[in-house]
Amino acid sequence: MLTVLGVVLAATATGAAGPIGFVAPTAPQLARRLTRTPQLPLLNAASTGAIVLVAADLAARTRLPPLEIPVGALTALVGGPYPLWLLGRRTGTRRGPRSSAAPGPGHPAWIRSSPCRSRTGTAHRC
Numbered sequence: 001m002l003t004v005l006g007v008v009l010a011a012t013a014t015g016a017a018g019p020i021g022f023v024a025p026t027a028p029q030l031a032r033r034l035t036r037t038p039q040l041p042l043l044n045a046a047s048t049g050a051i052v053l054v055a056a057d058l059a060a061r062t063r064l065p066p067l068e069i070p071v072g073a074l075t076a077l078v079g080g081p082y083p084l085w086l087l088g089r090r091t092g093t094r095r096g097p098r099s100s101a102a103p104g105p106g107h108p109a110w111i112r113s114s115p116c117r118s119r120t121g122t123a124h125r126c
Contacts, residue, residue: 020072022079023049023056029086052079 027049028040035044053071056078060069 018070018072020053020075022075022083023053025083026075026079027052029083 028045030052031044031048032040034048035041053075056074057071060071060074063069
């Protein structure tokens with residue numbers, strides 16, 4: 001019964017305001033970056049989503065005074081590239097300076113191929 005009520009309320013809000021996209025993928029990531037926590041705090045994500053939506057609505061109403069930009073278009077314009085940037089940043093290769101402790105050509109073969117060493121040459125538990 002509560003699921004049906006939730007669907008009806010969401011459909012009514014979407015019918016009245018129009019589809020507003022890209023707030024759901026953007027707000028939790030912004031909240032995680034602002035709070036600098038590895039887990040996703042639900043309350044911070046919800047409040048960040050509300051702030052993003054209110055700021056987008058305010059900007060959509062006041063940017064061009066005689067016209068009102070649809071808030072869904074503004075959230076798509078701002079919120080669409082942000083998750084794509086995050087994905088590109090996460091899948092990019094990170095190349096840092098090579099560790100001086102890494103076994104190279106001058107080290108014996110048993111050190112280079114040891115299963116108890118990482119790729120940087122540091123020992124770890126087997």
